[in-house]
Amino acid sequence: MSNITLEAKNITKYFHDPTTVKVLMDINFSVNKGDFVAITGKSGCGKSTLLYILSTMDTDYEGELWIDGESMVKRKEPDLARVRNEKIGFVFQFHYLLDEFTVLENVMMPGLKLGKYSAEEVENRAMEKLKMLGIENLALKPSNQISGGEKQRVAIARALINNPQIIMGDEPTGNLDQKNSQIVFEVFKQLAEEFKQTLLIVTHDQSFANRTHRIINMEDGKIIA
Template identity: 45%
Template sequence: MNVADAGETPVIELRGVTRILQETVPVTLVHDIDLIIQRGEFVSVTGPSGSGKSSLLYLLGLLDLPTRGQVLIDGVDTSGYSSDRLADVRLAKLGFVFQFHFLLPEFTVLQNVTLPMIRLGRLDEKAIRERGMALLRDFEIDDQARKRPDQLSGGQRQRVAVARALANDPAVILADEPTGNLDTRNSEIVQGIFADLAAAQGRTVIAVTHDQDFASSAPRNVHLIDGRIDSDVRR
């Protein structure tokens, strides 16, 4: 496992994070969580349905905000950030992969992958296209570049989603049930991709999953029950 030294600044840290959904009867989604994630870690997040797995992932990815507590990215507390600043951090430092891909059907595969780069605005048009094609080649789907998502298999669409997540070279990839809609063979392919992102590329990978094979492939497992960390095991 390619993990940073303990003395280095964690890539993501939660300090006393609680998220309460304010409904007629308030619902606590996660409760008083302390969690440190270092660079290069591959972490699976498991637990029964309703245990707070996705809620935790959304907090780690700044897609949701804590009711109490702090979320630090590269040692910087994001409390009080505006919605625009949070969006900028997500775009530059975090990549997301979801169970249902969320590829835009009106765009080609290549256009889907290049959208985050266009939004970030750091590269010119030629460099964006070249990087997009390079990412597709990495996942052996460059021959699908001009197709639209509905012309691809489920496994191909998920590889496109991973390529898109890597578009802006983020330090952290967050995935919510990335193999949930895939058959065994494609699940194994995606599992291998995530393992390689951490072990070979030194990226941090945090994946919520019900897939026990996928979970066991991660060197670290965080298990939730009722919105609390029940165990945090490094293998």
């Protein structure tokens, strides 16, 4: 069985407004199970555009994307939505927690949406993830009553709820101070090394990137290292 979780083959992307501009050129790389990979580069180099394609949210590109051994090319949107829900967990710069719900309810949401397990099972899984991240004591707190660093850990627990093949992050420490950035980094490192979770993180934080397993460095829509 292949160890490759995600593979990009010759991915090229154009923007057509108002003139045609090539924003990604011939992107080729693969990510294995348990890899902790950072995608870095200056603002505007194409890293977030690439992540958007890799997450199956943008289908307007040339080339091939493979996730968990399946090609994502020419898939219908409901099928891609299922792949996103089952196989990809997302952590963004802004945590996007819903203030009116508790921490536990926020973590449960993608699990309930997937509809694969009973509400009770989803709740048990959510508590497991909160424990794993050392924040089970916050479960019943309204999500607007916890700190920024805690919110980002809740967002990571939510990303893990469906046991995805890969966690994708877009500047997940971009909004945090140094102490909380360090905590989030340690969480990611533990997920990769202890739990064999695959992580693909877009970041401009070079000290964060330098401590991952591998850096993919981009410039002007190309991988340069």
